[in-house]
Amino acid sequence: MKAIMVMFDSLNRRFLPPYGCDWIHAPNFQRLSEKAVTFDNCYAGSMPCMPARRELQTGRYNFLHRSWGPLEPFDDSVPEMLRKAGVYTHMITDHQHYWEDGGSTYHNRFDTYEFFRGQEGDRWKGRVPAPGETLATDHHAALHRQDRINRQYLENEADHPQTRVFDAGIEFVRTNADRDRWLVQIETFDPHEPFFSYDRHKAHYARPYDGPQLDWPTYGRVTETAETVQHVRDQYSALLSMCDASLGRVIDMMDELDLWDDTMLIVCTDHGFLLGEHGWWAKMVQPWYDENIHTPLFIWDPRAKAKGQRRKSLVQTIDFGPTLLDYFGVAPTERMEGHALGQTVASDTPVREAGLFGAFGMHVNVTDGRYVYMRAPRDASNRPLDEHTLMPTHMRWQFTREELKRAELIEGFPFTQDVPVLRIPGMPFGAGNAFELGTLLFDLETDPGQEHPLEDPQIELRMINLMLELMRANEAPESQYQRMGLPAHGPADLTHTRLGRAPPAEVPWPSGEGRQLAGQK
Known part of the structure; x- marks a missing residue:
């Protein structure tokens, strides 16, 4: 028994063909839906990135007790539990937050791990300020400066950290395909902002545009024109298409090595991203609308062999850890709030009435x-x-x-x-x-x-x-x-009870052809 978890960051389900999007170039997500079960009611729990990963590892909601932070000494960690039960665990990621103060205890729960540098404002390549240049004291300005430096080392798609993550993930699986009882977490920061990709992916969304070049929107209200909103969405879409190509490499490998008989595949994300919907950019500064919290989820379980089917049951991120434990025959702890999804995959058996x-x-x-x-x-x-x-x-x-x-x-x-x-x-x-x-x-x-x-x-x-x-x-x-x-x-x-507040702000959507291409009906 083996397991592969492919995890994206900020993957918006409304941009995926299996969830009704008919304009984006993502054939491998569609292909995945034909090889796995697609969940229609998966919700994230604790937001954003590291709180989501804490509940993924612990099977518990995080957000009522603390903000962004590491695993706690008293936490139950699923990778660590699997490791102690004789399941080899390996993580491959370009998610730099694991190496910051607030994420520093997660990766060491795995037997081994690999980290690829260069995403977002990762403090990677050093560049002393030029004469007359001063380093910004504002945190966000410093991130943008570092990102501009990092991109100079990512001119080729082969050098991009997402590509290198999937290279390493495929290498791990090929190396260990004939071994038993292992879990590999192949985790990329994309399509998280900034929406940096390459010409072959951008070509799918080419349209006339002469406004400001923007692939890293601010967290807040939309103040840009409808054309700029569309431009940002196109940049996001291009990066999502790059993610789709990487996903296709995993599916190809599973086909080539005939892994479907004994290998679980989970494809998931931590949350989505608002791209102008409800008049907002991003996350964390507005209510948790559906575009951000209602997430895509695909599971292939070789025990059930269910594929090309939909599941309506309400599931959450806290269920992923218990699902992996159950798959490898390891009992969850009594502190876990999540549920194993084996029977939900097989027959849409409900696991909860409601989720936080x-x-x-x-x-x-x-x-x-x-x-x-x-x-x-x-x-x-x-x-x-x-x-x-x-x-x-x-x-x-x-x-x-x-x-x-x-x-x-x-x-x-x-x-x-x-x-x-x-x-x-x-x-x-x-x-x-x-x-x-x-x-x-x-x-x-x-x-x-x-x-x-x-x-x-x-x-x-x-x-x-x-x-x-x-x-x-x-x-x-x-x-x-x-x-x-x-x-x-x-x-x-x-x-x-306390309802009666004003409705969300009007959204500056593109009109006509642009609106249709943006996936808005």
């Missing part, structure tokens, strides 16, 4: 697969909001001394296995104000574009109580109930 999702300090969200409820904080203070950690690091830096002066050691939770944790007043990771954005309820059956928020207190109340059930199962801290204006014990009632 969100980012630390932003909306707390719940879906049952039809309705999506986005609960905003009770007031603009967004307090109390506490980090719970024994690894006090943020994304690229350690907690400051001022933050740590406010830390207190408290009794742990059952999932920390009786280990005490630091409780530290926190700040939301994103720049958006969830209170100002308001509480929203959507019916995806009648409003798949989430353009018309519902005002139905009875449906809202049902969704609140589903949310409370999941928060309690997650051992959410008391501060989260206070922040959300929800009862920590017992059911909610109509006094806890």
Whole structure:
């Protein structure tokens, strides 16, 4: 028994042919859907990148207890559990966040790993400032400078870190195809921004354009023209087509080596990316709309041999780890909230009624697969909001001394296995104000574009109580109930409903042919 997980970053399901997109060049995703099961109701959980990877490894939601950060000493790690059970685990990635302060404990859970440099603002190639040039103190400006330097070393597609990741992944599989009991995680940062690709992929989306060249949109409201929005979407699409070509190499290899009989294949992502929808760019500064949180998922399980079929059951990222454990005959821990998906792949057996999702300090969200409820904080203070950690690091830096002066050691939770944790007043990771954005309820059956928020207190109340059930199962801290204006014990009632905010902003879509090419109906 062997397993291959191919993981992309920021892969938007609405840009994929198996999910109804008929204009993008992605034949290998379509080919994959004919060789595997396609999930129609997969949702991410904890956002963004490293919180998603924490729940992938631990089978637990992350976002109610802490923001971006490493694996904790008390966490159950699926790669480590597999390794201890005699399954060889290997990770290949160009995702530089694993090597930053806030991700530094994930890759060492694998037996071996490989890292390829150069994505985004990866501090890779050194370039001393020229005379008269000063290094920017602004973090984002520094990232952009580093990215410009990195690109000078990636002129050929063969040199691109995505290409090198898939080269190494294919090498690992070819080297070990005749061995048993291994897992390889082939993980690329793409199609995450910046949307840097090559002419052969851009040719699929060539159109007249004389505006500013932009492949790295800011996180915030769309202020650009419709033509520039379309240009950015074309840049994203070209990079997605490059990802599709890399995926095709994996499928070709599985065909050539006849691996389908004994090798599980999971193709997934951590989240999507907003490209002008709802009047927003990117993520983390707006509610978690469907384009960002409703993710693509494909699974081939050689035990079930189901292919070319759809699955409607609601599944989440927290299920991926337990699925791998089950496949290799390793029992999950009682702390895991996810479920093995073997029977869901085989016969669409449901594993949950509802699922949570969100980012630390932003909306707390719940879906049952039809309705999506986005609960905003009770007031603009967004307090109390506490980090719970024994690894006090943020994304690229350690907690400051001022933050740590406010830390207190408290009794742990059952999932920390009786280990005490630091409780530290926190700040939301994103720049958006969830209170100002308001509480929203959507019916995806009648409003798949989430353009018309519902005002139905009875449906809202049902969704609140589903949310409370999941928060309690997650051992959410008391501060989260206070922040959300929800009862920590017992059911909610109509006094806890709060709908009625303004609908999302109008979207500056392209019109005519451009709108059709952008995949908008």
